Amino acid sequence: MDMELDNLDEGSDPRIKRATGTSYVGRWQEAFYKYPKNFRFIKKFGDFKTIDWIRESKSENEKQFDEFYKTDRSNVNSRNNDFRVSSSEISEFSINGEQNTSNVFNTQQPEKFPIITRFVNGFLRSFQSWLVLTLMGIAIGLIAGMLNILAAWLGSLKDGYCSNGFYLNREFCCMGEKEDSCPNWHPWSNFFLLKYFYFIIFSTLFGCTAAFLCKRYAKTAAGSGISEVKCIVSGFDFDGFLGWWTLLIKSIGLPLTIASGLSVGKEGPSVHYAACVGNCIPKLFRRFEKSPIYNSQFLTAASAAGVAVAFASPVGGVLFSIEEISSNFQLLTMWKSYFCSLVAVATLKAMNPFRTGQIVLFQVKYDSDWNLYEIPFFIILGIFGGVYGIIVAKYNIKAVAFRQKYLSDYPITEVMYLCIFTAIISYTNEFLRLDMTESMQILFHECGGDFDHGLCSKETSDKIIFSINLLVTTIIRMFLVIISYNCKVPCGIFVPSMAAGATFGRVIGLVVEMLSPNNCTEGNVCIISGSYAFLGAAAALSGITHLTVAVVVIMFELTGAAKYIIPTMIVLGVTKMINDKWGNGGIADQMIVFNGLPFIDPKEEHDFHRSTVSHAMTDSLVCLPSRGLTLKEISDLLGKTKFKCFPIIVSNENHALLGYIERKNLEILTASVRITENFERDFNREVVLISPKSLRTLTSNPSETQAQAKAFDLNDEDNDIFLDADIDMGNAIILEDKIVYDFLKVDISTTLENILTSFHKLGQKFVYVEDNGLLVGVLTRKDILKYEIYLHKVTNKEYERYYDEGLTSDISRDEKIWNFLCLVGRKSKDLRSKILATLGFQKYMRMETADLNDISSANSRM
Template sequence: MPQPQLVQAIGLPLVIASGLSVGKEGPSVHYAACVGNVIPKFFKRFDRSYVNQSQFLTAAASAGVAVAFGSPIGGVLFGLEDITSSFRLSTLWKSYYCALVATGILSLINPFRTGQIVIFEVKYESDWKYSEIPFFIILGIFGGVYGILVSKFNIKAVAFRQKYLSNSGIKEVVLLCLFTSMTGYFNEFIRLDMTEGMEVLFHECGDGYDHGLCKADGSSKVAFFFSLIYATIMRMLLVIISYGAKVPCGIFVPSMAAGATFGRAIGILAELMFPCKEGSDQCIIAGTYAFLGAASALSGITHLTVAVVVIMFELTGAIRYIIPTMICVGVTKMINDNFSNGCGGIADQMIKFNGMPFIDVKEDHDFEDATVEEAMTDTVIALPYIGLVVQDIETLLAKCKFSVFPVIYHSENPIVLGYVQRADLLAYMNKMKKERVGGVNPEDGIRFVTDNKLVLLVEDHILNSLSNSQILEGSRDILFEPVVKFQFFRASVDASLNSVLQTFIKLGPRMLIVEDQGKLAGIISRKDLIKFELFLHHLQHENIFVSNKDYTIFSKFWEALNSLNSIVGGLVGQIRGRVLGNRGFEPIAQ
């Protein structure tokens, strides 16, 4: 197991046990995605196809969600709704089989010792009423507001963390645990494990279930109402400052927990407004509101719709409440579509904030009349097909971090013949070094490599116009043609960025070589496209995530924290001095 996954495997149980407001689905999807990225590399048929790699990653992510929640169909829908960039029927079936196998193995392991793969099961004997629809709409509005607020302030918290706390990860986690314990210990709904707390909140009263929520009368219900509202506000705050810390973490479960506490509070309010009459079958079940609030918050933070409905159904088994769940999720989506920043769920926003080269096909991208020349990278290191020596290649790999090097005919005539990737070039160099060190017999057809040997990147039979006098003697000893890719995507400098965007989305290349009248002009990658889009947006609306005013607030807050640290440090020093003094200790002479 690679080191990052090993650290996550050890850290995730400890983080969940610590009580931090983070979930487990993020690392679960990460594990699965890592496996989905490695498996295709063992098969040439899959390794060379971008489409196949994308399908493997989608299917693996589906299996990760399926295992995290015991929700195979929900996992499949999550992969199709949030992961894949283009719907294919073959992707659907791959995801289906992966989720099936994953949940089948989970069932054999029986992690909950109940014979079930769901965390808990809820059964509601009573059906919902049309008179409750206004309360469902309120829960949907809460889900949208929750998603907008938590996403917005969480990114600001991440920006503050990157600027001031990048080298203090352990201290930050310790302080987060301490703050979570201090603020949540005296509130039952924060103190409880989030899964256990949701089971309490979802439960329908009756059948011997005697939690305090079921025994509460008028005055105690009011107390529970304010306790749940406090738990909701604190959970939101804890999610904002905890998600993104240097620990394995997810966002699904804490969001569901926040929605559950708010939903149960609305359920208590509905019970107070419409008290149940003895013998009536029209009584309001407060636990259903917690269930629906959890679905709304999950939809609000992830911008998922159908997947959330199915996950909640598979998670609890509450089939009677699929339509109310759809109502809540539908209202949440309306809020997100009309009032969010248009960058998707919290994961999508974090991708854009960190500058990762991800093009979300579900969003609208409009570059107006911009051309490739405005967004491309014109700082490119190109390799002439002949004229370099091995030492030049080694120096290039040591000092230059570019991932792609175009291969050109000549520096004065930069016609692009192909390109070579840094990883392939490095692997080929290492292979030659092993042959040199191992002392391979030249009679076997492999010659020793020397640093001053000329490099031939393209064989002369490919360049028919090349004369024999241009092929230097001995250059064939170091033929790099096996690592040169001659098939590549091209774009003209005056091509529209909208057309280039469609090329990236539909054909899936990692980069396009830009030419000006048939000669090398630059390279444009997905990251260049995303950067240019953010640049255009910044010109009109400034930074969509963190403004200059935010950085001013960060600076003042950091000064306040340093002042508080100095005061606390001084008090601790005084107390320690008094304690040591009372015990008769004397300072050691320097």
């Protein structure tokens, strides 16, 4: 169960009663936790802290209200003229048994110009928010520009160096020179095998460095990060995932990973490091330091800016944040996302990292329009996009499961072998060796003019050869994406998917060219094979992410190919139909489920089999009576439980719910009493949570007190307390100013579909459950997710059978793969030993005789 709802140990004080109702809970929770294999569905629930959006919204509104109207209250310290204890200390008056309700007057003089002061305060408050967005956009744009420059230089370093400046990449070094001659660029060697060797060495070095940085300094920097960012924005906080160290290591490791040549992209990690910026910069301002409401808005805006700078697509970034990141998007958040994206892209353009003067990675201009008879081929590309997304997502998850089971202790070694394998098979293939954006620039290009590439050959035999080569490239790229994505380096999947789609699309384009050479008017080229590469890239991107509108806009901002809006919509429509029919959601959503992250997916249809809240609630509660407990009993209670809050009931015999108190306030009280001189005496004092006077004012009309008492079904003793507002509370400690009265409660017969909709729309942390006006349980946001998993996974016999059979086959297959990898490791170790022996490095031979696992363990401890 959640930490908020851990059971109280048996044998606790009898006056601390539990509200009990119909106990469906014991059955499903016992069945859920009975088998350890079920923990895979919730394995990271404990890492996330649930945010109560209702409480946070109220707190933020009260803060703004107080700031806005403080000029009208310059002579009064509190709006209600009541002294309220701060969250960081307990008033001395409350400890001494006095409820301080006197007005505390301010010695400051009233404002002379309250209207002007109010306007200035409102302006400064609004200006601060836009200042943070501006700083975020500038920071994200600067990071993106430096990443582009560093990745390009490291990528060129694998082939050689520039004599005019070691810091220049090949493109800048040879700027102004003819393409086939560049005297300032010096390759590491002119021999093919040595160039091949240097390429592999540098690729491996870059990849291992990135893996080492992630393992040593910030494990959270590995992977994409989009799944976790979605969960955080939706209301589940993950401490440390968006910190300064993650930002630093992500920013350094990402260009190293791109330069290593692994089939991973920078777009997913761009969202992650942008979210880190959106989390870290606002914390420099006291107003936003502890405001989850603003934090969610800033994270959404930063995510949009991250996609904007990655694809040079500001509007596409905003649409991405709407479709993918935010689960409950607001109009104000969209405007902030737009502004942050605008600033980030403008900063990137000012840096001009490509020295082309444009923010589009590759400008595409198609002179000819598309034809109606091409629609069947567009449909083929759409089918490919859907199939690509389903296959890659399915087998990538299997690869991740294998990685977690066998390779989790050897992240650096795994990345080393991945880099070596990728470099070996990529070097001899132009479209695998080149950076993926460069290869797509070639594939998207229209033949003619200054563009002279083998793809533009008019010979049918050349087109067939290129078609076969590109088809093989597509298959290899898919395989590399499956085994590389989610390894322990910063990595994304957007651009690799686009690259795979572009090669397949170009194949279709070449086939269409060969099938319809005479369908065009003489002198005009009506079939543009590059446009099919463009459409294939869009299809694969949509297939792996399940995005539609955002992909359309991103592709057109990325390339500028505005004539192909309708073909792109046709392709993505087919892709979406394939995904909706046979897919399981985008790769980010599937990783949320696989990694056991808490997330309410608004796009998913939730079926609870007509279950009511009584089936999923927790009915083992620790309820505190309104009065009658001593401070010592409360202190013992805190030591025995991990509850974050405690419901307040009328008495042990009457479970009518009055409110609840947070654990931190009780801890502050006990801690403040411990430092007093007479703490032993104070620990035996009574704690009054709700005074008789407050009980009496539960009804606005005093004449309705008897009706209220009847509704609460008070016994004689409780009724006497309820009616006698002037009862002497003696030396009691009063905490009623810390009681929360505005909470949500539902009837026990409410359906879980309605409760889930409430959790999604309102964002409350939990709801209390009542039966005939009496408290019987509580249901948290995490618990309803667990119960849904229980219904669809644990109780589904067909799923259990499928899972057990699949698990058995997966274990057999994984063991064979692991044995094969161990064999490869031993053979490679023997080969290195022979090479070193031949070269005379005897001392290194002794190290080679060490066990491979010991070496891997040594790397892990670095």
